[in-house]
Amino acid sequence: MTVSSSRLSFVTTRERPDLAVVTGRWRWNAFFSESGLSFEDLMERERAATADHALLPQVYVLLDAGEPIGMVALCDDDLDDRPDLNPWLAGLYVTPEHRAKGHARRLVAKIESVAAASGIERLSLYSASAVGLYRSLGWTTVETFARDDALFHVMRKCL
Numbered sequence: 001m002t003v004s005s006s007r008l009s010f011v012t013t014r015e016r017p018d019l020a021v022v023t024g025r026w027r028w029n030a031f032f033s034e035s036g037l038s039f040e041d042l043m044e045r046e047r048a049a050t051a052d053h054a055l056l057p058q059v060y061v062l063l064d065a066g067e068p069i070g071m072v073a074l075c076d077d078d079l080d081d082r083p084d085l086n087p088w089l090a091g092l093y094v095t096p097e098h099r100a101k102g103h104a105r106r107l108v109a110k111i112e113s114v115a116a117a118s119g120i121e122r123l124s125l126y127s128a129s130a131v132g133l134y135r136s137l138g139w140t141t142v143e144t145f146a147r148d149d150a151l152f153h154v155m156r157k158c159l
Contacts, residue, residue: 013059017050023059023071026093060110070094072107085124116159128152
């Protein structure tokens with residue numbers, strides 16, 4: 001099934017703070033449920049991204065006909081003790097029923113565009129499962145590390 005791009009739009013959780021509950025739940029289930037971070041602490045972070053005071057963090061939500069189907073964030077400090085890699089593309093997520101339709105690529109392109117327009121010259125990310133996707137979008141691995149029986153790639157892209 002092809003999704004018409006006229007049905008697709010982006011909003012930030014600053015513009016729609018009600019979506020922080022949705023993005024928080026997605027982020028919790030996809031990335032943090034087994035991390036030791038409490039859901040309440042995660043939601044505190046998610047709500048912080050709705051504050052309209054600084055460039056970072058920003059959470060972008062992809063809507064299909066008004067319904068949230070994916071998200072991605074632009075943030076600092078996504079990897080503990082590595083501020084040298086700031087800023088980050090983080091939290092890329094597309095709901096299972098909307099995967100394999102190009103939405104992850106749309107979300108990555110959105111964050112790259114926002115970052116470039118803000119004067120950011122390079123972004124970092126880390127991933128164990130989506131390395132192929134990011135490589136296909138021009139990202140390169142700059143280092144790897146093992147954690148929780150997985151090999152993570154720290155990747156970078158100059159904008």
